[in-house]
Amino acid sequence: MxxxxxxxxxxxxxxxxxxxxxxxxxxxxxxxxxxxxNGTENLLYIYGPSGSGKTHLLTAxxxxxxRQQKPPSFPYISFKDIDELYxxxxxxxxxxxxxxxxxxxxxxxxxDIHLIPDNVNIRVELWQVFNDFYTAGKxxxxxxxxxxxxxxxxxxxxxxxxxxxxxxxxDVSDDDSRRMIMKKLAEDRQVFLQADVIDYxxxxxxxxxxxxxDALELIRRQALATKRKISVRxxxxxxxx
Numbered sequence: 001m002x003x004x005x006x007x008x009x010x011x012x013x014x015x016x017x018x019x020x021x022x023x024x025x026x027x028x029x030x031x032x033x034x035x036x037x038n039g040t041e042n043l044l045y046i047y048g049p050s051g052s053g054k055t056h057l058l059t060a061x062x063x064x065x066x067r068q069q070k071p072p073s074f075p076y077i078s079f080k081d082i083d084e085l086y087x088x089x090x091x092x093x094x095x096x097x098x099x100x101x102x103x104x105x106x107x108x109x110x111x112d113i114h115l116i117p118d119n120v121n122i123r124v125e126l127w128q129v130f131n132d133f134y135t136a137g138k139x140x141x142x143x144x145x146x147x148x149x150x151x152x153x154x155x156x157x158x159x160x161x162x163x164x165x166x167x168x169x170x171d172v173s174d175d176d177s178r179r180m181i182m183k184k185l186a187e188d189r190q191v192f193l194q195a196d197v198i199d200y201x202x203x204x205x206x207x208x209x210x211x212x213x214d215a216l217e218l219i220r221r222q223a224l225a226t227k228r229k230i231s232v233r234x235x236x237x238x239x240x241x
Contacts, residue, residue: 013059019184021177024053027168031057034139034166035064043134043165044141045148051209052170054143058111061141065107075101076109079116086122096125099132107140108133114145118153127155134161172209175202182212191220193230200232204241215239 015035020028027046034044044061046054055078062076077085077098085097102108108129116122133140144151147167148159172181179198186193193216205215215235222238223230235241 013056014063015060017184017188018053018056018060019177019181021172021180023169023171023174023177024048027053027057027170030166030168031061031141034141035061041166042137042139043162045162045165045167046141046143046170047146047167048170049145049173049208051211052172053209054170055111057170058109058141058143061107062109065139075105076111077101078111079114080112082115082117082122096128098122098125098129102129102133107138108142110140110142112144113142113154114151116151116153123153123155123158127158130158130161140165173207178202178207178209178212181209182216185213185216186220189216189220191223191230196232197230197235200235205239 015028015032018024018028027048030041030044031046033041046057048054058076085101110126116126130140142162148154148162151159172178179195179202182198182201183193197219201212201215205211219230219235219238222228223234226234228234
């Protein structure tokens, strides 16, 4: 699917609203280094479980490049959406659809590379686009679920090349990180979330970040609808737990 970063003045995901904790500090610093434009590092690979902040950092990078680009939009690809780009068939093409998508783009941003299909044509196209950007000295940022050598369906050359640049893991699976993120999410929504509510959610809901975000949003809406403050009691009633 042809996606473009058409960021508003204050994008949803940026470096300022990224919650930095022990499990993602290196990835945050590396992303800032890539965005800094000093030319010393042009390649970044970020890996970690779903909901750990990989797409947030990739979008934050896009936001920085957006401000430098005229016109202020350029493509990126998430392999979640690869079927839409290829119509679900992945035939051999005289012209690479990935190459067409990234023609004249100033930076290569690839999300969810672990979802690349088991198709030789896609692997060849991705390697060619990656190599074109790499040899041209353009910046590249890629995210995946695990280290390149642990991912299926990647070209061996690409696996090796991804490890040449900056590599960082994001992991917010500890409770302290989850608490920090929940507190920041509440602040962004201009609601006060007491510590006992956060602890209740960590015990009684799924502990991955997307599930915690969904729970917080349900509770916030219920609080607004009933004009009540957010409490453990309200959380219990809203979530039926």
